[in-house]
Amino acid sequence: EDQVTQSPEALRLQEGESSSLNCSYTVSGLRGLFWYRQDPGKGPEFLFTLYSAGEEKEKERLKATLTKKESFLHITAPKPEDSATYLCAVRAPNKRGANNLFFGTGTRLTVIP
């Protein structure tokens, strides 16, 4: 069965304290791994897409990497405004062969000033 697991569930960092979020997956026919940011009471907002092992993407203080079994979201010198829930999703065929996104439960990040 296709699965996406994110860890840790929650992470508290001091401002400037770098860390990484993990997303491990077991899917058949991966067609992209996506990272989203979700603020409380809002819909997810797109951050990155990764397609193949070894690929990396960067945006400001965030860098996403991908291996054959997992992805990491590295946060360098975070600021309080980086506080949010970070969601990982994989696109893979469902039972009917259509591509769907399967989400992990997210990591709730809190950055303390």
Next chain:
Amino acid sequence: SQTIHQWPATLVQPVGSPLSLECTVEGTSNPNLYWYRQAAGRGLQLLFYSVGIGQISSEVPQNLSASRPQDRQFILSSKKLLLSDSGFYLCAQTGPTNYGYTFGSGTRLTVV
């Protein structure tokens, strides 16, 4: 650009009452549309998806139904709400390939 409109933003309904949540999208014609539910402490669960007018696929058995009466309109309904239907409901459409999906702002439903 792709924009998704969802309403209402917040809804409190008694058990046994009906439900209708509406989603309209702008941008690409004939988009693939999705309804997701996000329960507290759980990930986004795909409820329904639609590849065209009148075409609905259900991913999980439940108390809800969906309809797509127009190309850019997707409706989530229930005849009688259950407590377990409480959650955050998100409508989404397929975005540019590299974006996965584009999401609406969501509806927070509380069944009391």
